[in-house]
């Protein structure tokens with residue numbers, strides 16, 4: 734019988750238990766400081782100008798005047814626009830967020846974002862989030878590289894919306910990887926920013942696509958599902974669609990509806 738070995742094993746176990754208790758204790762301290770991870774509204778915009786009379790998808794256009802009115806409404810009601818990165822850091826690292834955080838996101842990369850969305854946001858020191866389709870850097874009506882750099886200079890986050898805006902679930906694995914990892918690589922090389930988040934084109938995804946997004950190194954992905962973004966499903970973050978017909982009143986009603994479910 735080796736009692737001393739049994740004794741030291743028991744001591745080692747006790748020490749391990751103490752360590753575990755210490756680490757459990759410190760985890761709950763962090764949670765207490767940060768509070769419960771907050772679900773956050775992520776607004777979804779596309780074009781910030783009036784559509785031509787024959788333009789398809791007119792609801793994707795919000796006039797510059799309505800957009801400015803919506804930003805004024807956010808300011809008056811105490812909202813603080815932040816990046817998705819700031820939201821992620823709050824959810825996963827307990828980094829504090831300002832009161833009433835909100836993400837203002839723009840899909841595809843329309844030139845009107847630089848002309849009509851940047852000025853009223855920059856004036857308030859607010860960052861936006863641009864979900865950029867790489868090919869839109871080379872089409873008329875799309876943002877130029879210089880304009881994207883101007884957004885970055887104003888604190889904006891650049892996220893990927895693929896290279897060519899395809900229907901992701903219908904792609905084969907190789908093409909899917911090229912659209913996901915390839916767009917991230919190109920945007921990082923072009924602009925020297927992290928590109929840690931992704932936005933599904935047309936809101937189209939399935940389990941295979943979401944797994945590929947994760948494999949490409951993204952920390953999360955936004956959808957076109959309506960609602961508050963919630964940390965439990967980082968690759969299926971919901972958003973709040975802002976449509977042309979909302980105006981300022983409809984916009985306010987949508988946000989107030991989210992605040993009191």
Ligand SMILES: [Zn+2]
Nearest residue numbers: 840841934935
């Ligand atoms: Zn899109």
